[in-house]
Amino acid sequence: MSNNTVNVVILGAGTGGTIVANKLNKKLKKTKKPFQLTVIDPSFKHVYQPGFLFTMFKKDKTHSIVKDGKKLLPKNTNMIEEKVKKVETKDKVVITESGTKVPYDYLVIATGAKLSPEKVDWWDDSLYHYYSPEAADRLSEKIENFREGKIIIAIGEIPYKCPPAPIEGALLLDDYFKKKGIRDKVEIQYCSPLDRAFSIKTVNEVIEPIMNEKGIEVETFFNVDDVDTEEKVLYSLEGSDLDYDLLIMIPPHTGQPFLHESGIAGKSGWVPTDRETLRVQDQENMYALGDTTDIPTSKAGSTAHYEAPIIAENIYKDIIGDTNLTKYDGHVQCFFLTEFGKSLFIDFNFEHPPKPGKPSRFWWWFKLFFKPFYFRAVAKGLV
């Protein structure tokens, strides 16, 4: 540790990186040892991504789901607004695109998932989705002006962020067009790469009957193979072809390319991470959380929320010489919107699959309340 100062560098100022910074800052102050927290992020735009399901229907404004990430971090944080070029793991140095070298004693990788449509040869920029603020805004115009025809929601590739979001999109489209009085003129189809609509069986047992009731057609075992945007035909690897008027395609995701180039991750960019200690495999003093890991659980803000305290605790323990590491149990909680006004609540961990009840108004209101609560308390590490 240089000059006895403990240097903790966090890559990424999204949900995971921000909560780790806030939690760790409090803990490190307790040690009374000198420390420096550095957060490196290309933009410090902190996006509340569950909000896309609202902005795509113009039920919320983009500026209310995108905040200045610097204001959510501890004031004593060294904030570097740059992309990372490489991590020299042997020398424990992060190199930014401008060439700045940032040494670390502990490195936390919270760089999230990157939308990587270029990964597949069939992607066309005319396709719609709602996995970025700009894309959700663009889709909102299309949905507002959609009068009749067939809408398909399909998954580009697994894994993708927030597994419920594509089905939530289909269910909310149903409600939106019902309220507009034109549901009978709009066909909605959902294409799943699996043999069921939703990956977790206990949730699927609740959600697929709801989709059936609402007249949303579920096409299973549909792994996208090609899209003809001129003829408006979507092809699957399994041999199906579907006509559409509006195709909403969840883009393929990868980890950040510099992680592969630094020898930390494989080609896909997902960081091999111990699912309990959250330590990066074969690396010293390196942790990863949230969407960027290869842990077999949901890529979701909630996952990062529950992983962040584990990393803060384990770095703190390491500094004070406590070898009894805290373990992550796979805890994830999320809302699953079924219409404007109703939601399921899902709670699970590695050992216990979710037992969703029925959609309720209570969880809908809780979901609405959660956004201000997220910016005021969750991101700041208060809960």
Place this chain on the structure above:
Amino acid sequence: MSYTVTKKVDAVGSFCPGPLMELVRGIKEVEVGEIVELLSSDKGSAAEVQKWCEKSGNELLEIKQYDGDTQGFVIKKGERKRRRRRE
């Protein structure tokens, strides 16, 4: 049964839907008639892989039992039928 495996996809340790998705990726990378072997230790894979092969027109030639929970699913890539094809 005599065949040559063109591509081996190791999804041991991965959980549902991981092995199936790895198989889908593997099948994309080989030609019609070539053979992919998926290695999986997930108990749900047997039913899922069989169902997927039926739907997708790929042929499940054999299920091998290796040490522990690991199974090998040997699949021959089938011809896909398309109504229209993009040039």
